[in-house]
Amino acid sequence: MPVKTVKGTRDIFYPDIEKWRFFEEMARGVLKTYNFKEIITPIFEYTEVFARGIGEDTDIVHKEMYTFKDRKGRSITLRPENTASVVRAYLEHKMYAEGGVKRLFYIGPMFRYERPQKGRYRQFFQLGVEVFGSKSPYVDAETIELVINILEKSGLKGLSVKLNSLGCEKCRPVYRENLKKFLESVKDNLCEDCKRRVDTNPLRVLDCKVPSCKETVKNAPNIQQSLCEECKEHQDRVFHYLETMGVKYEVDPNLVRGLDYYTRTVFEVVSENLGSQNAILGGGRYDNLVKELGGPDTPAFGWALGIDRLVLLLDDNAFDFSNKTIYVIPAGDSIDYCFKVAKSLRESNLPAEVISDSKSLKKALNFVNRQNGRYVIIAGESEAEKGIVVFKDLDKRTQKEIGFEKLSEELKDEIDK
RNA sequence: GUGAGCGUAGCUCAAUCGGAUAGAGCACCAGACUGUGGCUCUGGGGGUUGGGGGUUCAAUUCCCCUCGCUCACCCCA
Numbered sequence: 002m003p004v005k006t007v008k009g010t011r012d013i014f015y016p017d018i019e020k021w022r023f024f025e026e027m028a029r030g031v032l033k034t035y036n037f038k039e040i041i042t043p044i045f046e047y048t049e050v051f052a053r054g055i056g057e058d059t060d061i062v063h064k065e066m067y068t069f070k071d072r073k074g075r076s077i078t079l080r081p082e083n084t085a086s087v088v089r090a091y092l093e094h095k096m097y098a099e100g101g102v103k104r105l106f107y108i109g110p111m112f113r114y115e116r117p118q119k120g121r122y123r124q125f126f127q128l129g130v131e132v133f134g135s136k137s138p139y140v141d142a143e144t145i146e147l148v149i150n151i152l153e154k155s156g157l158k159g160l161s162v163k164l165n166s167l168g169c170e171k172c173r174p175v176y177r178e179n180l181k182k183f184l185e186s187v188k189d190n191l192c193e194d195c196k197r198r199v200d201t202n203p204l205r206v207l208d209c210k211v212p213s214c215k216e217t218v219k220n221a222p223n224i225q226q227s228l229c230e231e232c233k234e235h236q237d238r239v240f241h242y243l244e245t246m247g248v249k250y251e252v253d254p255n256l257v258r259g260l261d262y263y264t265r266t267v268f269e270v271v272s273e274n275l276g277s278q279n280a281i282l283g284g285g286r287y288d289n290l291v292k293e294l295g296g297p298d299t300p301a302f303g304w305a306l307g308i309d310r311l312v313l314l315l316d317d318n319a320f321d322f323s324n325k326t327i328y329v330i331p332a333g334d335s336i337d338y339c340f341k342v343a344k345s346l347r348e349s350n351l352p353a354e355v356i357s358d359s360k361s362l363k364k365a366l367n368f369v370n371r372q373n374g375r376y377v378i379i380a381g382e383s384e385a386e387k388g389i390v391v392f393k394d395l396d397k398r399t400q401k402e403i404g405f406e407k408l409s410e411e412l413k414d415e416i417d418k
Numbered sequence: 419g420u421g422a423g424c425g426u427a428g429c430u431c432a433a434u435c436g437g438a439u440a441g442a443g444c445a446c447c448a449g450a451c452u453g454u455g456g457c458u459c460u461g462g463g464g465g466u467u468g469g470g471g472g473u474u475c476a477a478u479u480c481c482c483c484u485c486g487c488u489c490a491c492c493c494c495a
Contacts, residue, residue: 008486060493064419082495111495116419118489127495194492205493258494269495280495307495332453366455371445381453395455 009115009123016322020315024308025108028128028151035147037106037130042086044110048076053294054085056261058201065113079112084262084287084303085294087131092296096133102140103133108308120278120310129284129305133291136300138235141266141286142242144302148282149248151306152270157314159273160281162249165224165256166236166265167204170289172229173264177203179222190217207255218255225254235265262287266302274314281314282306324373325416329355330365332381342380342390342408349409351416353378369395376416 006012013021029039048068055062067079080086087105090096096103108128117123130147132140145162152160167173184191184199184206191199192211199206207218228236243250250268258267267285275281284304291299327346329339339355346353359365362379369377379391390408393400394415403411 005486065493113494115493116491117487118491121494125495129495260494277490278494282495305495310495330454361451362453363451363455368455370456377455379453383453391454393454398455400454 007123009117011122016320017312019320019322020312021308023320024155024311024315025128027154028108031147031151031154032106032130035104035143037104040087040090040105040107041109042080042083042090042107044112045077045079046086046089048078050089051078051081051085054088054262054290055082059261061113061260065115067112067114081113082111082260082305083107083109083127083129084131084260084290084305087129087303088291088294088296088301091131091133091291091299092294097291097297097299100134102135104130105133106130118278119276120307120313122309126308127305128308129303131301131303133299133301135302136288138238138266139242140302141235141239142246142248144284144304145243145250145268146246146248148270148304148306152281152311155311155314156316156319157272157311160270161251161273162268162270163253163256164239164243164250164266164268165253166228166232167257167263167267167285168224168228168232169264172227172232176222176224176227179227180204180207180224183221187217190214204257208257223254225252232265239266258283258285262290262293264288268304272310272314275310278310280307281310324375325352326372326374327351327353327376327378327412327416328365328369328372328374329353329378329380330359330362330369331355331357332362332379332383335380335382335385338382338385339380342378342405345405345408346378346412349412351409351412366395 032039048066051066052062057063061081066081069077071077087107091103091105106129109126110124111127112124114123115121130144132144149162168176181199181203184195184203188196188199190213191206192209192214195206195209195211195214198209204224206214207221209215209218256267256269258269263285265286265288267283269280269283271279272281273279282304284302286300286302288300291297291301329343329346331339336355336357339357343353343355356365356368359368362381366377375394375396377393377395379393381391384390384402388405389402390405391400392403392412392415
């Protein structure tokens, strides 16, 4: 095997691609009904966009980016996520000047240099949304409801929605210090990783899976009880709207997200049917990012969904993979006639394939069988002379003659759509 | 970056304690069968056993290195 895909990347093709397209088209439809507009940003940006947008201290920026120098020596990075790029675009095109609320969605590949495993790839695909210009908790709730809607239309089971608030620039630092003090006092009971995190990312300790850490952290100060009045009020209203909208959720005070920019609402949807990479989407509010990147003070909310992981969960049985192609088979020197027939079918929006390379009718029929094909049209010399075709339904084991002119009309009754 | 498991034909897998020309099923190609299908029968093409090195009279088998895949850790979608 001379050349292979790069580690952590893969080819996606039939039949899996059918599931991708189903999801993508369904999601686009839903997004349209919430008045989201698509944005396509470049898959690479100046490294600075991500370094500043995601946060220098995050793992993503630290060790997971595909960064290289272009021919002029500028540092370029393949996007590890898309929020930073969308914010950059929002600012570059001064979209804030329109006033009001801006709703954008994107869909496309992201790149992270990580060790691949189930549900985790170096090139993976995300569908995401960003809402700019609203600090209303209604936006938090509705944007979450939007993605729950998409998930429900995907037919997924065994999902749970986890919700938390990380506070704002006023209450978070206070909480962070209190937590740090607490963790220092119980440091001996923590795992090695967590001992390190006490300084680098104390909130992350709350989410550690090591049993001893879980136990230790049970008595840690709870962010839910440390929220300031405004944050508390915001969260209560998010809860209220979610309940009105019929979205079921659970509050998880230990939910922290890996990106620096989140404020207040954070959420995550996990599946019990994936491996250890069980988060299929995550997101939250980021009220300071736009300002930090040099824009006007603009509150924002967004989420990103892992399409690879979602497709992994889609039930094969929910898809019709049956072969609806009408195979057009020549007999004798009738390939010209076959094309006429196929053309006619295609004009009527019926999928047709001419079998031009088969040495015999028998072999052609054999081929169709192996393709799990059902419909065959024999368009041989004698049919061409009479201006008819022979239509066969291989499942029903029936065949009949149809006049060329009546082809699409008659087939509409025969073909199972 | 760390750890574990696995790499044999296109696919799924065999190959005894280290032993002969590495086999089978499915798939593919051809014929029986020159205009009517899934069956059957016959024949055929396919492999540097992931790669490199070592031990041995002899390596798919044992050892080392390396690459790849998978899962887990870290982290995340």
